Amino acid sequence: MTKVQLVGSFLQQWAEEVGMYLYDRRIWVKDPCWENSKWHSSSYRAVDEFEYIYIFWKPGITKVKRSRLSCEEWAAWGSRGVWNIPSIRRNDRHEAEFPEALADRVIRLLSDSDDLVIDPFCGSGTTCVVAKRLGRFWCGIELSEHYCKLARRRLNE
Numbered sequence: 355m356t357k358v359q360l361v362g363s364f365l366q367q368w369a370e371e372v373g374m375y376l377y378d379r380r381i382w383v384k385d386p387c388w389e390n391s392k393w394h395s396s397s398y399r400a401v402d403e404f405e406y407i408y409i410f411w412k413p414g415i416t417k418v419k420r421s422r423l424s425c426e427e428w429a430a431w432g433s434r435g436v437w438n439i440p441s442i443r444r445n446d447r448h449e450a451e452f453p454e455a456l457a458d459r460v461i462r463l464l465s466d467s468d469d470l471v472i473d474p475f476c477g478s479g480t481t482c483v484v485a486k487r488l489g490r491f492w493c494g495i496e497l498s499e500h501y502c503k504l505a506r507r508r509l510n511e
């Protein structure tokens with residue numbers, strides 16, 4: 355028997371162990387990029403066409419500048435729980451590269467200029483590229499030397 359393991363409660367538990375609390379979560383709806391795969395017809399389990407974004411905050415006072423986003427952006431996605439952003443279906447860089455629009459939303463919603471953005475699994479460097487463009491300090495960590503080189507190249511472009 356196969357079973358699905360929900361990871362959200364583990365993340366919440368581990369965060370609380372280091373003094374951070376779950377403040378918010380969003381759902382990123384990708385497009386059904388697996389619709390033509392063989393699993394489409396041989397299984398009735400849902401395909402992974404969305405991902406959770408968990409937002410943890412440190413205790414203490416955090417000021418949120420409403421001016422981070424325009425009124426239209428607050429209405430369209432700043433205050434919305436579900437974000438529809440097409441995934442990158444195919445590229446030659448990284449099989450799990452995510453769209454710049456996703457990094458852009460998260461960084462602009464949750465940080466200000468000169469804040470530090472860290473991506474500990476930075477892959478092809480999408481988060482760092484967008485953070486740099488938005489005037490944030492950035493730090494990317496990546497296991498693969500190949501992807502490190504790729505991220506550096508993107509950042510230097």
Ligand SMILES: C[S@@+](CC[C@H](N)C(=O)[O-])C[C@H]1O[C@@H](n2cnc3c(N)ncnc32)[C@H](O)[C@@H]1O
Pocket residue numbers: 448450451452453474475476477478479480481495496497498501
């Ligand atoms: C889902 S991908 C990230 C893709 C990235 N968001 C992008 O747009 O290219 C996750 C990355 O984490 C890296 N990774 C896995 N385990 C790691 C670890 N322990 N430390 C650092 N990086 C790790 C993988 O090599 C992979 O490139």
